Amino acid sequence: MGQVIAFWVFAVAIIGAALGVVLLKNVFRAAVLLVACFFGVAGIFILLSADFLAAMQILIYIGAISILVILAIMLTREVAFGSPSNKFQIPAFIIAALFCTGVIWAILNTQWQISSVAPGATTTSGLGVKLFSKDGFILPVEILPTVLLATILGAIVLVKDRKK
Amino acid sequence: MTIGLEHYLVLSAILFSIGLYGALAKHNAIVILMSIEIMLSAVNIALIAFSRFIVPAELTGQIFALFAMAVAAAETAVGLAIIISIYRNKETIDANKIDLMKW
Numbered sequence: 001m002g003q004v005i006a007f008w009v010f011a012v013a014i015i016g017a018a019l020g021v022v023l024l025k026n027v028f029r030a031a032v033l034l035v036a037c038f039f040g041v042a043g044i045f046i047l048l049s050a051d052f053l054a055a056m057q058i059l060i061y062i063g064a065i066s067i068l069v070i071l072a073i074m075l076t077r078e079v080a081f082g083s084p085s086n087k088f089q090i091p092a093f094i095i096a097a098l099f100c101t102g103v104i105w106a107i108l109n110t111q112w113q114i115s116s117v118a119p120g121a122t123t124t125s126g127l128g129v130k131l132f133s134k135d136g137f138i139l140p141v142e143i144l145p146t147v148l149l150a151t152i153l154g155a156i157v158l159v160k161d162r163k164k
Numbered sequence: 165m166t167i168g169l170e171h172y173l174v175l176s177a178i179l180f181s182i183g184l185y186g187a188l189a190k191h192n193a194i195v196i197l198m199s200i201e202i203m204l205s206a207v208n209i210a211l212i213a214f215s216r217f218i219v220p221a222e223l224t225g226q227i228f229a230l231f232a233m234a235v236a237a238a239e240t241a242v243g244l245a246i247i248i249s250i251y252r253n254k255e256t257i258d259a260n261k262i263d264l265m266k267w
Contacts, residue, residue: 003167004165004166004167007167007171011171011175014175014179015175015178015179015182018179018182018183018202019182021182021186021195021198021199021202022182022183022185022186022189022190022195022199022202027192027194027195030195030198031198034198034201034202037202037205038205041205041208041209044172044175044209045208045209045212047167048172048212048213048215048216049216050212050215050216050226050229052226053208053212053226053229053230053233056230056233057208057233060233060234060236060237061201061205061233061236064237065201065236065237065240068240068241068244069194069197069198069201069240069244071244072194072244072247072248073194075248075251076194076247076248076251076257081191081192081258083190083191083192083195084190084191084192085189085190085191086189086190086191086259086260088188088189089189091188092184092185092188092189093185093189095184095185095188096181096182096184096185096188097181099180099181099184100177100178100180100181103177103180103181104174104177104178107170107173107174107177108170108174112169112170112217112218113218114168114169114217114218115217115218115219115220117220117221118220119216119220119221120220120221123223123226126223127223127226127227127230130223130224130227131227131230137227140231144231144234144235147234147235147238148234148237148238151238151241151242152241154242154245155241155242155244155245158242158245158246158248158249159245159248159249161252
């Protein structure tokens with residue numbers, strides 16, 4: 001019963017915060033609501049017994065990405081112009097609504113093969129074994145640092161001031 | 165009443181559609197990037213829900229979500245660097261006025 005209540009609280013909070021991000025005129029308030037949205041998603045991860053990913057969600061999204069977004073908002077001084085919608089507002093709404101109904105129709109009309117196995121108590125050790133064992137995901141784990149290194153170098157090169 | 169796979173998937177679909185609307189209908193490039201982050205979070209919810217309900221012992225969905233998170237962090241860093249670089253050159257981040265690559 002507690003899980004049901006927690007799911008609905010998190011779901012309403014996530015969708016309300018996401019609507020706020022999209023609809024609010026003030027960019028800074030939208031960024032703060034984005035943080036609330038990420039917290040709700042972390043709560044959903046805990047309900048899905050993904051404890052390690054919930055911690056990563058809070059560390060990466062709330063600790064790093066939100067700070068980066070807020071820093072960019074402050075650096076670009078566009079807060080005064082707000083966040084207006086462009087001329088595609090109504091077509092965009094129609095596309096999003098059609099997509100939403102289509103996906104929900106597909107979800108509700110598929111026979112999912114639900115497994116009755118109970119999930120493990122903690123996932124951290126299982127994830128570690130999967131990621132670093134020889135027949136696991138060791139190659140993607142080794143490729144990912146290359147991506148992150150390229151990201152760091154690219155970001156530094158892009159924001160470097162060339163005008164001396 | 166219990167919460168099943170469908171509940172999480174419908175939540176994920178609604179969240180993805182909200183992000184899609186924001187990415188299509190906004191002027192401000194930073195708000196577009198925030199909408200893309202919402203879409204990535206929605207996909208992570210769907211991946212972890214599949215992992216929890218279809219293959220609870222395998223954890224493969226969670227590993228995919230972990231990689232998606234790392235790539236999302238990289239995407240945000242580069243995206244914001246591009247936005248700041250454009251702001252320095254053109255004094256605006258209005259996506260409708262950024263037409264450097266328009267022929």
